Amino acid sequence: MKRYRCNVCGYVYDPESGDPSQNIPPGTPFEKLPENWSCPVCGASKDDFSPED
Amino acid sequence: MKAVKVRDDLFWVGAIDWNVRNFHGYSTTRGTTYNAYLLLDDKVTLFDTVKHGFEEELIKRISSVINPEKIDYLVINHIEPDHAGAFLRVVETIKPEKIFLTKNARLGILAHFHRENFPFEEVKTGQEVKVGKRTLKFIETPMIHWPDSMMTYIPEEKTLISQDAFGAHYASSGRFDDEVDECELLQESAKYYANIVYPYSPQVNKLLQTVKEMGLEIEMICPDHGVVWRRDPGKIISLYEKWSSYTCDPRVLIIYDSMWKSTEKMAYAVMEGVIEGGVEVKLCKLSVSDWTELMSDVLEARGLILGSPTLNNGLLPTVAGFLTYMKGLRPRGKVGASFGSYGWSGEAVKLLNQYLQEIQAEIVGEGIRVKYVPDEKVLMDCQELGRQVARRVKEICAG
Numbered sequence: 001m002k003r004y005r006c007n008v009c010g011y012v013y014d015p016e017s018g019d020p021s022q023n024i025p026p027g028t029p030f031e032k033l034p035e036n037w038s039c040p041v042c043g044a045s046k047d048d049f050s051p052e053d
Numbered sequence: 054m055k056a057v058k059v060r061d062d063l064f065w066v067g068a069i070d071w072n073v074r075n076f077h078g079y080s081t082t083r084g085t086t087y088n089a090y091l092l093l094d095d096k097v098t099l100f101d102t103v104k105h106g107f108e109e110e111l112i113k114r115i116s117s118v119i120n121p122e123k124i125d126y127l128v129i130n131h132i133e134p135d136h137a138g139a140f141l142r143v144v145e146t147i148k149p150e151k152i153f154l155t156k157n158a159r160l161g162i163l164a165h166f167h168r169e170n171f172p173f174e175e176v177k178t179g180q181e182v183k184v185g186k187r188t189l190k191f192i193e194t195p196m197i198h199w200p201d202s203m204m205t206y207i208p209e210e211k212t213l214i215s216q217d218a219f220g221a222h223y224a225s226s227g228r229f230d231d232e233v234d235e236c237e238l239l240q241e242s243a244k245y246y247a248n249i250v251y252p253y254s255p256q257v258n259k260l261l262q263t264v265k266e267m268g269l270e271i272e273m274i275c276p277d278h279g280v281v282w283r284r285d286p287g288k289i290i291s292l293y294e295k296w297s298s299y300t301c302d303p304r305v306l307i308i309y310d311s312m313w314k315s316t317e318k319m320a321y322a323v324m325e326g327v328i329e330g331g332v333e334v335k336l337c338k339l340s341v342s343d344w345t346e347l348m349s350d351v352l353e354a355r356g357l358i359l360g361s362p363t364l365n366n367g368l369l370p371t372v373a374g375f376l377t378y379m380k381g382l383r384p385r386g387k388v389g390a391s392f393g394s395y396g397w398s399g400e401a402v403k404l405l406n407q408y409l410q411e412i413q414a415e416i417v418g419e420g421i422r423v424k425y426v427p428d429e430k431v432l433m434d435c436q437e438l439g440r441q442v443a444r445r446v447k448e449i450c451a452g
Contacts, residue, residue: 043195
């Protein structure tokens with residue numbers, strides 16, 4: 001599963017950890033995040049994320 | 054030390070830091086101010102505080118209009134220590150009934166002060182709080198320029214309390230745009246944008262759209278640094294529109310450094326070419342340039358030509374240092390080119406081109422590298438490179 005990086009603040013979404021602050025369980029791939037999910041650090045939307053190399 | 058009336062019942066109660074010259078690396082050649090504002094209504098509200106060390110100035114200014122203990126609400130628009138450094142002292146003094154802030158600001162205050170027993174009330178974009186005759190309307194502005202940032206709009210006063218946005222590091226006895234030298238103010242505003250706000254230009258662009266969509270009428274902008282915009286708030290808004298859309302002036306900036314004057318000779322030749330191409334140019338040698346000032350030129354110049362000799366298989370450290378700083382500020386929309394001399398390995402020009410790619414510049418030419426000392430032919434090539442960049446800059450700026 002690919003990690004995605006926030007273009008705005010640099011936060012990295014790691015599917016292995018999920019996002020406990022928004023009740024996203026570990027093991028959730030980025031593509032499966034709800035459309036209204038936003039960066040837990042800066043609030044940027046999913047569109048503002050790019051896959052990590 | 055007295056409060057300054059900004060509008061009916063709205064006062065500036067901040068602090069002036071005349072002598073600061075290094076603000077976390079930003080060269081504040083004209084000092085700065087830490088602005089806080091006080092609104093007298095049924096619920097007395099204080100917007101932001103000041104940097105630690107300036108608490109007395111803030112309290113004295115508040116006391117010149119009201120007993121600080123009469124303050125009911127504290128709005129924290131931004132938690133950076135130059136605005137929230139006095140948070141604990143202010144809260145102890147005024148004992149506010151409520152403190153309005155974003156979720157990220159609450160988490161940030163906790164991570165700064167490691168205490169949470171404050172009367173926090175989290176707010177979101179569009180949320181309103183009545184304070185008497187007036188309303189506080191909150192607008193979250195994440196990453197303009199911290200995750201916690203927000204602004205407060207007072208519709209009845211058509212006033213936007215904008216935290217760091219639209220600000221400037223500029224100490225002055227005048228508190229308004231019409232009370233200071235306009236040229237100085239605009240220079241400092243550009244410098245502030247280039248060194249603080251620039252990386253978040255896409256967010257600024259979105260915010261300006263949101264403000265339009267919300268139909269906010271703005272007669273006055275009260276930022277957290279510098280002066281209040283009352284004569285012409287449209288001026289700074291249109292500049293923010295320009296800067297955040299990466300609109301540049303038809304101008305070329307040559308940034309370089311040199312060890313034994315070979316790269317310097319090339320820089321001057323490139324400059325000659327740009328001038329022949331009919332475009333304004335500025336030449337900056339990094340070992341004698343101020344990074345903060347230089348960023349203002351980066352912000353407004355369409356052309357960005359980089360020169361560095363090769364030192365120990367890499368860039369000259371003065372060049373590498375500035376480029377690292379500039380990269381974090383995410384300049385976009387540039388026309389770039391590179392040049393540099395070398396002794397044996399000559400990696401610098403390749404590294405400069407990689408850098409230009411990373412900042413998504415349109416690159417003109419392959420870069421000019423020369424072993425040891427440029428001869429006439431190389432200098433002619435440098436002039437031609439300058440002419441080519443000038444031509445491309447003119448084309449783009451002509452639209």
